[in-house]
Amino acid sequence: MIWAYPDFKLLIILAGAFALGYLFYISRFWLINRRLKVEKRRLLTKLILRTSYFILFLISFAGPSIGTSTKEVKEEGKDIFLAIDLSQSMNATDIGPSRLQRIKFELKELIKNFPSDRIGLIIFSSEAYMQCPLTFDQNVIQLYLDGLNTGLVPNAGTDLSGPLRMALDRFVSDVSPEVKSKSVVLISDGEDFGGEYEDVAASLAEAGIKVFSLGIGTDAGSSIPRGNGVVIDPNTGRPAETRLDRDALQKIAIETGGRYFEISDVSQEVSDLIGNLERLEGGTIGTRQVEASSNKYFYFLLAGLILSVLDMILPIKTIKL
Secondary structure (H helix, E strand, O other), X not given: OEEOOOOHHHHHHXXXXXXXXXHHHHHHHHHOOOOOEEOHHHHHHHHHHXXXXXXXXXXXXXXXXXXXXXXXXXXXXXXXXXXXXXXXXXXXXXXXXXXXXXXXXXXXXXXXOOXXXXXXXXXXXXXXXXXXXXXXXXXXXXXXXXXXXXXXXXXXXXXXXXXXXXXXXXXXXXXXXXXXXXXXXXXXXXXXXXXXXXXXXXXXXXXXXXXXXXXXXXXOOEEOEEOOEEOXXXXXXXXOEEOOOOHHHHHHHHHHOOOEEEEOOOOEOHHHHHHHHHOOOOEEEEEEEEEEEEEOHHHHHHHHHHHXXXXXXXXXXXXXX
C-alpha cells in the first residue's frame, strides 16, 4: 500500500488525542459504577465500534493508494520569442529604476510561468540580433537577461520590423510541426524610425504567428541618461525627450491577432500578458511514462461513515438504572 499523504506525525497525534478522550469517557462510567450498573459488554461494543470508524477515518486521511499502473503523459509547449528594444531611450527613468531594468525584472518573472515551453531572445535597435535561439533551458535565458544593456546593439534609432522579420524567419525554418503555438512578445517604448513593419506584420499574420506588444514608458516621458549627463537632441541642442508611443505597437498586435499591453504610470499589465500567453494552445513536444497509483481513500471513508451513522441511529445502552 502506498500512502499519498504520509503525515504520520499528525496521524499519531490524532490517534493519541482520541485514545485519551475515550479513556476519559470510559473512566466516567467506572467512577459512577458504585451507584449505577455499567454494562461492560455493551460498553466494550461501543468502544470497538467507535475505535473502528475512527481508525478508518485516519486511514482515509492518510490517502491509501493500492496498486500501480503506467500512464503516458504528454508534454505540451509553445514557442515564444522575446524581442527586446535596446535603444538608448530604454535607459529613460520615467519607469523606475529605468525602462530596461524594469523589463529585465518582469521578464525573469514571466519566463518562470512557462517551464515546458521553448523561449528565445532577440535584441534590437536599428538592427536586430539573435541573442539566444529557442531553448527549454531557463537558466540560459536568465543569464542573457542579466547581461542586457543598451551597448549591445548599434543605436541609430529603432526599427520594429527587424526583430519581427528575424522571428518570422526562424519560425518558418523550424522543422517542429508539432508545436502549434508560435508567438512573439515585442517589448519597446514604441518609437519606430523604420516604418516598414506593416509588411512583416502581414506575413506573421498569414503564418499564424501572434505578436503580443508590451509598451513601456509614460505619456509625460523623460530625458535619457548618458554617463553623467543626458542625451542631447542635435537639432535643438536641448536634452532629448522620450515618450511612450503606442500606435505602432498596437497596430502590429491587432494585425497579427495578438494584443497590446503596457507598463506605465497608470497601467501594469504584465500579468495580463502572461495570462494570454498561457491560454495559447501548445503542441505536443514529447511524451513520457510515469508510474501512477490509484487513491482508495473513498472506500475507507465510506466504511467509517457507515459505522459512525450506525453508532448514532442504533443506541446501545451501557447503563441500567
